[in-house]
Amino acid sequence: INGRAYQDLLDDLCADIDADEVDVVAGLDAMGFVLAAGIAARIGKGFLPIRKAGKLCVDTDSSVMTNYSGKTQSMEMRLPAYAPGTRVLLVDQWVETGGTMHGAVQLVEQQKGIVAGMVAVVMEDNENNAKYREKYKCVTAIQPNTEWQRQANNQYLESFKSYKPEMAFPT
16 A cells, blocks of 8 residues: 555565566466566566466466465466466465465466566465475565564564554655
């Protein structure tokens, strides 16, 4: 809701992205859309939505994954979305268990694309996300091994307690 904070977040995340290593920015349904669209515009690339099943009005590829709540879901991406070899930057707001990101990786690979990296405000510390950090360039606003990361792993930032709506519009 705070435009300046959103701009600052995009500045921070885009500073660690090499636009020459990305062909398209994919946002994961639904909060990833907001972040991915901003990043795509900033680095001069197109935006590709990766949706929950049944939301796209075109032919789709699908993958099955287990989301953060333990539910099995399907995700879809337009078919075809891009040419083989396209480098796709995957973006989501909060990567908890890594299940939704896994579904997105499957979709990119099914269409013979290359995962160019992952971007999120938060990637929680767990085995799945550690594997992503080893395999891909991962850009996050909340840095590993910090107090903020500890709070994110608990899924509650202390700053939530002190937030007041008027803080979104400082004078």
